[in-house]
Amino acid sequence: MNALVKSWRRGDPMVWFTGSALGICILMIVGLVLVILTNGLSFFWPKALTQLTLKDGSVLMGELASSEPIPNPGHPDHLQKQRLLVRVGNRDVYGFDFKWVPEGDIAKQERPRDAYFVERREYGPLLGTPVRVKQGDKILAEGAAAVELALPGLIARAAEDRSAIERIEKHEIGDINYEIERLRLESRALDLAASRGQDVAEKRADVERATAAQKALFQTKTDELAQLTERVAGTWVAFVTADGQEKELRSLDIYRSYAANQLTLLGRLSVYGGRLWAFFIEGPRESNTEGGIFPAIFGTVMMVIIMSIIVVPLGVLAALYLREYAKQGLLVRIVRIAVNNLAGVPSIVFGVFGLGFFVYTVGGTIDALFFPEALPTPTFGTGGILWAALTLALLTVPVVIVSSEEALAAVPRSMREASLAMGATKFQTILRVVLPAAAPGILTGLILAMARGAGEVAPLMLTGVVKLAPELPVDGFFPFFHFDRKFMHLGFHIYDVGFQSPNVEAAKPMVYTTTIFLLLIVVLLNLTAIVVRNRLREKYKTGAF
Amino acid sequence: MSQGTTKAPPDSGLRIRTEVKAAVAPAADKGEPDITIDAVNLSYGDNHVLHDITMAIDDRRVTAFIGPSGCGKSTLLRCLNRMNDLIDNVRITGKITVKGLDINAATTDVIEVRRRIGMVFQKSNPFPKSIYENVVYGLRIAGINDKATLDEACERSLKGAALWEEVKDRLDESGLGLSGGQMQRLCIARAIAVEPEVILMDEPCSALDPIATLKIEELIYGLKDKYTIVIVTHNLQQAARVSDKTAFFWLGRLVEYSPTADMFTKPGDKLTEDYITGRFG
Ligand SMILES: Nc1ncnc2c1ncn2[C@@H]1O[C@H](COP(=O)(O)OP(=O)(O)OP(=O)(O)O)[C@@H](O)[C@H]1O
Ligand SMILES: [Mg+2]
Numbered sequence: 001m002n003a004l005v006k007s008w009r010r011g012d013p014m015v016w017f018t019g020s021a022l023g024i025c026i027l028m029i030v031g032l033v034l035v036i037l038t039n040g041l042s043f044f045w046p047k048a049l050t051q052l053t054l055k056d057g058s059v060l061m062g063e064l065a066s067s068e069p070i071p072n073p074g075h076p077d078h079l080q081k082q083r084l085l086v087r088v089g090n091r092d093v094y095g096f097d098f099k100w101v102p103e104g105d106i107a108k109q110e111r112p113r114d115a116y117f118v119e120r121r122e123y124g125p126l127l128g129t130p131v132r133v134k135q136g137d138k139i140l141a142e143g144a145a146a147v148e149l150a151l152p153g154l155i156a157r158a159a160e161d162r163s164a165i166e167r168i169e170k171h172e173i174g175d176i177n178y179e180i181e182r183l184r185l186e187s188r189a190l191d192l193a194a195s196r197g198q199d200v201a202e203k204r205a206d207v208e209r210a211t212a213a214q215k216a217l218f219q220t221k222t223d224e225l226a227q228l229t230e231r232v233a234g235t236w237v238a239f240v241t242a243d244g245q246e247k248e249l250r251s252l253d254i255y256r257s258y259a260a261n262q263l264t265l266l267g268r269l270s271v272y273g274g275r276l277w278a279f280f281i282e283g284p285r286e287s288n289t290e291g292g293i294f295p296a297i298f299g300t301v302m303m304v305i306i307m308s309i310i311v312v313p314l315g316v317l318a319a320l321y322l323r324e325y326a327k328q329g330l331l332v333r334i335v336r337i338a339v340n341n342l343a344g345v346p347s348i349v350f351g352v353f354g355l356g357f358f359v360y361t362v363g364g365t366i367d368a369l370f371f372p373e374a375l376p377t378p379t380f381g382t383g384g385i386l387w388a389a390l391t392l393a394l395l396t397v398p399v400v401i402v403s404s405e406e407a408l409a410a411v412p413r414s415m416r417e418a419s420l421a422m423g424a425t426k427f428q429t430i431l432r433v434v435l436p437a438a439a440p441g442i443l444t445g446l447i448l449a450m451a452r453g454a455g456e457v458a459p460l461m462l463t464g465v466v467k468l469a470p471e472l473p474v475d476g477f478f479p480f481f482h483f484d485r486k487f488m489h490l491g492f493h494i495y496d497v498g499f500q501s502p503n504v505e506a507a508k509p510m511v512y513t514t515t516i517f518l519l520l521i522v523v524l525l526n527l528t529a530i531v532v533r534n535r536l537r538e539k540y541k542t543g544a545f
Numbered sequence: 546m547s548q549g550t551t552k553a554p555p556d557s558g559l560r561i562r563t564e565v566k567a568a569v570a571p572a573a574d575k576g577e578p579d580i581t582i583d584a585v586n587l588s589y590g591d592n593h594v595l596h597d598i599t600m601a602i603d604d605r606r607v608t609a610f611i612g613p614s615g616c617g618k619s620t621l622l623r624c625l626n627r628m629n630d631l632i633d634n635v636r637i638t639g640k641i642t643v644k645g646l647d648i649n650a651a652t653t654d655v656i657e658v659r660r661r662i663g664m665v666f667q668k669s670n671p672f673p674k675s676i677y678e679n680v681v682y683g684l685r686i687a688g689i690n691d692k693a694t695l696d697e698a699c700e701r702s703l704k705g706a707a708l709w710e711e712v713k714d715r716l717d718e719s720g721l722g723l724s725g726g727q728m729q730r731l732c733i734a735r736a737i738a739v740e741p742e743v744i745l746m747d748e749p750c751s752a753l754d755p756i757a758t759l760k761i762e763e764l765i766y767g768l769k770d771k772y773t774i775v776i777v778t779h780n781l782q783q784a785a786r787v788s789d790k791t792a793f794f795w796l797g798r799l800v801e802y803s804p805t806a807d808m809f810t811k812p813g814d815k816l817t818e819d820y821i822t823g824r825f826g
Contacts, residue, residue, distance in 0.1 A: 414670040421628060422683045422735070423660030432686065437673045 036519070040512030044275035046268050049115040049127060049260040051242055052086065052101060053108040060099065061115060061127055061242035062088035063260075065505070070102060085505075090241055092123040098505045111261045114144040116239065121253040122286060124506060128239035128247065135235050147237065148259065154235065154251040161232040161252055168225045176218045178477060183211045188373035279513065284468065288497050289507045293514055298472055299385065299465075299487035300454060300521055306389035306483075307396065307453050312446055314393065315400025316435075322401070323408040324430055336405075343398040351459030354391030359383055359463060379484050383464030385473045386483035391463045392456060396449035403448065407441020408434060436536075443533040447526050454522045457491035465492045467500070490518040579604035579773045580625065580743065585639030587620060589632070594620050596797045598639070602790075607769050609784035609805065610777045612794035613820070618777045619667075621794070622745050625775065626662040627655050644742060660687070663736030663772075667748040669728035671720035671735075676703075676712050679720040679731055683739035698738050706734035707764050726757025733764065737772070744768065746776040750783065762787050781821055785809050793817045 007013070051061040065087045069079040082103040091097050118126040130147035133140040133154065141150045187207050190200045235251040255278075258271055282292030318339075326332045363380035371379040380386075411434050419429040457465075466486045473485045494514050501507040578601035587595040594617045602608045610618040620629070627648060629635045641648050648658045660683070671679050678685075680702050681695045689695065699716070703709040708730040712723070720731055729749055736744055746765070750758040758780075765774060765787045778784050784791050785805060792802040793816070801808060801817045812818040 412670070414666060414668055415672060417628065417631070418666065418670040418672065418732070418735075419682070419686075420631065421626060421659055421664040421666075422686065422739070423656050424682075424686045425656060428686045432682070433672050 033519075036512050036515050039509060040514075040516040043509035043513045044272045044279070046117065046258060046260055046263060046271045048111055049117060050086075051110050051112050051115065052106050053110075054101070054105045055107045056105070059242045059244075060086065060088055060101070061112070062086040062099070063117075065098065067103075087125075087506075089117075089125040089127040090123075090247070091503075093241060093245055093247060097124050097503055113261055114148070114259060115242075115261055116257050117260045118239065118249065118257040119255040119290075120249060121255070124286070124290070124503070126239055126247060126249060128241045131238045131240050131246065133235065133237050133251075134248075140235075151237070151257055154237065155254055155257060157232075158252050158254055161228075165225065165228060165232075168221060168228065173218065173221050173225070176214055176221060180211060180214050180218070183207055183214065185373045187211070192372060280517075284493075287502065288467065288493065289501050289503050289510065293488075293490065293493060293517060295469055295472060296488040296490045296493040296514070297517060297521065298474075299469070300490045300518070301525070302473055303385055303389050303392070303460075303487065303489065304450055304454050304521075304525060306385065307392045308446060308450060310389060310393040311396050311400050311449055311453075312442070315397045315445065315449075316404050316442055318397070319401045319404035319408060320430065323405050324426070324434070339398050339401050343402075346458075347395055347456050348458040348462075350391055350395045351462035354387055354394070354459055354463040355383070358387040358390050363387060382484075383462070383466075383486055384484040385464055385487045388460050388464035388487070388489075391459050392453045395456065395459060396453050399449045399452065400442070400445040403445030404438065404442045407438035407445070410441060411437045440533045440537045443529055443536070447529045447533075450525050450529065451522055454518070454525065455491060457489070457495060460489055460492060465489045467492075467496050490514055490521065494518065577604050578602065579644060580775075581640075581642050582621075582624075583640040583642075585621070585624060585637065585641060587617075587624065587629070587635065587637045590634045594797050595624075598799050600792060600799055600802050602773065602775060604773050605769055605771065606789040607765060607774045607776060607787050609788035609791045610775065610794060611779070611781065611784050611791060611820070612800075614779075616794040617797040618794055619747050622664075622747055622775060622777055625743070625745055626659050626664055628659075628664065630655060660739060661741050662743045662745060663739065663741035665729070665732050665736055665744065665746040665749050667751055669725065669732050669752070671723070671728050671731050673719065673721055675717045676720050676723070676731065677716040680734050680738050682735060687739070702734040702738035705737050705768070706730045707760060708734055724757075726753050726760065729753060729757070729761060730764065733761070733768075737768070741772065743773045743775065746774065748777050748779060751779065758783070781809075793820060795820070 047063040049061055050064055051059065053059050063086070065085040067082050067084045070077075070081045070083050072078045084101045084103060084106075086099050086101055087097060088094060088099050089097060112129065114129045116126075116128060116130055118128070120126055130144055130151065132142045133147055133150050141147050187204065190204050190207065194200045233250050233252050236248045237251055237254065238246055238248045240246050256271070256274065258267070263271065279292040280297070281294050283295050284293065285291035322332060322336065326335075359382060363378065363382065363384075367375060367379050367381040415433055415437060416429055419433045420426070424432070464486050466488065469486050469488045471482075471485060473482050473487050474480060475482070494511050497507045497514060498504075498511040580602040582598055582600050582602070585595055585598045586593070598621060610622065612618055623629045624637060624641060625643070625648075629637065637649065643658070643662060646658075647653060672682060674682070677695075677699055680699045681689075684695055684698055700709065700713075703712065708727060711727060712718075712731075720728065723731060729752075733744075733749075750761050753761065762783060765776065768774060769789075776784075776788065788805045790803065791805045791808045793800045793808070793814075795816055801812065801814045803813060807813075808817065809821060812821060818824075
């Protein structure tokens with residue numbers, strides 16, 4: 001009894017109490033990260049292909065994705081039997097990607113040596129055994145072994161051909177389209193000028209000549225493209241599915257293929273690495289369920305950087321005024337409370353504000369003033385990366401203000417007095433002493449703001465994020481940074497893939513993988529800021545006595 | 546400490562000093578009144594802190610302010626370079642002139658006043674910058690950015706503050722990485738880098754050990770060749786050692802002001818005698 005009382009007085013229960021609270025937090029976070037990591041990282045691992053012969057004689061082949069007890073409420077066998085989820089692929093043949101198979105129905109399980117997993121342009125993966133390679137009507141290889149030998153070369157060629165086609169489509173024809181669009185706008189501008197009574201005949205002739213030249217160029221390029229496509233599209237590879245259907249595939253459409261049951265560990269690792277890398281550097285295909293997420297990564301990073309460039313000066317200046325110049329009184333107190341509460345406003349409200357104010361009002365005005373020739377097509381009067389970044393800046397500015405204010409308040413009075421006593425003005429003191437001393441604290445604010453901004457999705461959906469952006473916001477056309485463009489974002493990509501996708505089972509692992517990339521980016525951005533902050537701290541480290 | 550290190554080279558950047566001097570009355574002779582304080586009253590809100598202080602501080606001499614805690618020594622000292630401007634609710638009457646310049650006059654530029662009257666605080670307060678940048682801070686804010694001038698001023702001031710030998714190899718390191726005594730000397734170097742006419746020191750040794758204190762005292766002794774120094778101290782031995790004249794304050798009044806030797810041997814006032822003999826707190 002006495003010992004218990006003593007222990008209570010010493011505060012032992014408090015130690016346990018606080019300790020367990022921390023423990024629970026850590027457990028939840030670690031659990032969440034583990035779930036994301038295991039689900040996301042296993043996505044690219046090439047699994048074995050299993051061929052199942054069912055008792056009714058039908059055959060199917062695929063990756064074993066998962067298994068679960070069969071629910072049958074009210075019956076004694078409720079949750080007694082297992083069923084397997086098999087990723088059978090061949091959506092174009094079967095109409096589905098995944099199939100549940102009750103374990104009891106399986107007569108035979110085997111792993112055919114020649115079973116191939118083929119990643120292709122559309123319809124998800126093709127699972128089957130290769131039978132022949134054809135060019136036109138000529139057969140180049142017959143039988144699994146021969147095709148296997150030919151496949152690596154075909155796939156490498158296909159990759160080259162695809163990039164040749166893409167070069168013409170995206171770059172050359174894209175450039176021409178861009179030029180034609182520019183000329184169209186120019187001619188619209190001439191119309192506007194003419195309606196004001198200016199003489200534009202000479203310029204119009206120039207524009208028309210240029211347009212005609214571009215259109216001719218466009219024709220040659222499209223012809224060239226058609227020829228190229230025709231030439232490279234003639235090679236076909238035929239596969240047989242497990243149930244005996246034959247499927248021919250243009251070699252041009254094959255992205256990757258491997259004999260899943262022959263892979264060594266090294267082979268698996270190389271497939272894994274290749275897929276991971278492709279996921280990182282490629283754009284999405286097939287309404288985001290295939291391909292990579294590079295545009296989303298790019299958009300996220302760029303938006304966070306633009307947001308930081310906007311939010312830091314804004315927040316720091318506001319904090320400086322509040323802390324250094326404003327007369328501390330009721331009004332300042334109210335402003336401060338308002339700023340703190342701003343952080344609690346639901347982010348969708350910021351999105352609505354961004355749409356109404358930035359996009360329609362500011363953007364609409366910019367369009368009317370600077371891009372009248374493009375109207376009614378909006379340039380800035382529609383969602384874009386700049387408006388999204390501004391909206392997020394607004395959302396995160398309270399964080400920066402609060403931490404900047406704290407950092408400014410933490411600069412000792414004696415340091416300011418030292419500067420003022422040297423004959424410095426208040427402005428010089430702030431610029432040369434107070435701000436450098438507060439810089440680490442301000443950066444802490446930026447770190448928090450970035451973490452919040454990078455993970456925010458709702459306001460972006462209203463102010464510029466799209467499911468699929470045809471172009472990155474940075475490219476080779478003047479002025480190189482296109483702040484008016486719509487962009488892709490990892491957060492929105494997660495939502496889109498996970499909940500808007502036609503093929504949920506296939507998309508689920510991608511949600512986790514995309515989440516990993518989003519987490520990685522947040523961590524990387526934060527690490528950068530933390531390194532900078534520690535440099536500053538080291539530089540101005542507070543002294544030993 | 547050797548006198549050699551405290552004497553500045555004759556050609557050393559006296560430019561600022563001469564410029565400033567040219568604008569006002571010629572320097573008083575050594576020992577002549579440099580600062581005059583005439584009927585100064587000060588209150589913080591309703592708290593009347595300084596009562597009718599009148600005194601004259603001599604040129605290029607060390608004057609010590611002593612007195613019990615809370616008697617207004619720091620407040621008076623801060624009046625001399627208008628640091629009290631920074632506090633709300635202060636009311637000052639009376640007149641303070643430094644070399645003939647009325648520092649509280651409406652036409653007087655407070656920046657100018659503070660540039661001519663340097664200050665060293667009780668707690669050393671280097672900037673979170675390199676040692677070098679700390680020393681040349683006053684020059685930089687005055688718009689001097691010429692590397693040669695700054696280098697020269699840095700070396701001269703650090704030598705003047707007897708710190709050069711200890712830091713000459715690490716001028717780029719943070720000023721906050723020094724020891725307490727070194728930091729205080731750095732602050733002195735910073736103050737003398739702009740060649741002020743007066744240096745105010747508010748208990749500059751109160752946070753230092755006896756050895757560091759001794760160093761600073763020697764420094765003060767050397768500096769008075771060039772600067773008028775006013776020092777606030779609670780250490781009566783220190784006042785006796787470094788100062789030429791001592792002012793004793795009590796409850797916001799100047800009780801006695803006389804040459805240090807006289808005050809400590811034959812105090813003219815009963816209060817002074819009680820204080821310096823330690824008969825009241
Ligand atoms: N910023 C201020 N606002 C209001 N009152 C102040 C302020 N600074 C000082 N005082 C008051 O003025 C009086 C004199 O203070 P001052 O700091 O000049 O004393 P001091 O003689 O320097 O004392 P110490 O030896 O303890 O430093 C004290 O009563 C103090 O409470
Ligand atoms: Mg004091």
